[in-house]
Amino acid sequence: MPRKAVAAILIVVLAAGAAVYFFVWKDAGKEGEPALYHYAIKNAFVTNVKESSKLFKATVVLVVNEKGLDKLLDAEQYVIRDTILFILRGLTEGDIKSESVQDRLRVSIPQSLNDALQIENVVSVYFGDFVMQ
Numbered sequence: 001m002p003r004k005a006v007a008a009i010l011i012v013v014l015a016a017g018a019a020v021y022f023f024v025w026k027d028a029g030k031e032g033e034p035a036l037y038h039y040a041i042k043n044a045f046v047t048n049v050k051e052s053s054k055l056f057k058a059t060v061v062l063v064v065n066e067k068g069l070d071k072l073l074d075a076e077q078y079v080i081r082d083t084i085l086f087i088l089r090g091l092t093e094g095d096i097k098s099e100s101v102q103d104r105l106r107v108s109i110p111q112s113l114n115d116a117l118q119i120e121n122v123v124s125v126y127f128g129d130f131v132m133q
Helices: 003-025 070-075 077-089 093-097 101-117
Strands: 037-040 045-048 055-064 122-132
Touching (some): 055 077, 093 101, 093 122
Antiparallel strands (some): 045 055, 055 122
């Protein structure tokens, strides 16, 4: 068999293998995992630190498990902001300096938002800014 024919067959086999991987196996492990979507809250949260003269600033991105919640979340901005500010206002300097504060907030903020919005779709939060001045 000529070398050009072997090379052509090899290229076709590699392309077929790549196509199978890309369309079949690549997402095989993800089937049981729920899809997650992100909703960035437009304005930063700035609040006083409890029992302190310092200010605290945080930007928050909500992680939700259902596509298409943007309209609901846009309409409920005042509830979202009030709920998060209430939680952040309760933090002391010691809380904010704690290594585990963000992990605790990743649990308490979604629980409070789900209660306030009467949904069960907020599963976590990400923080952009997380600064005390």
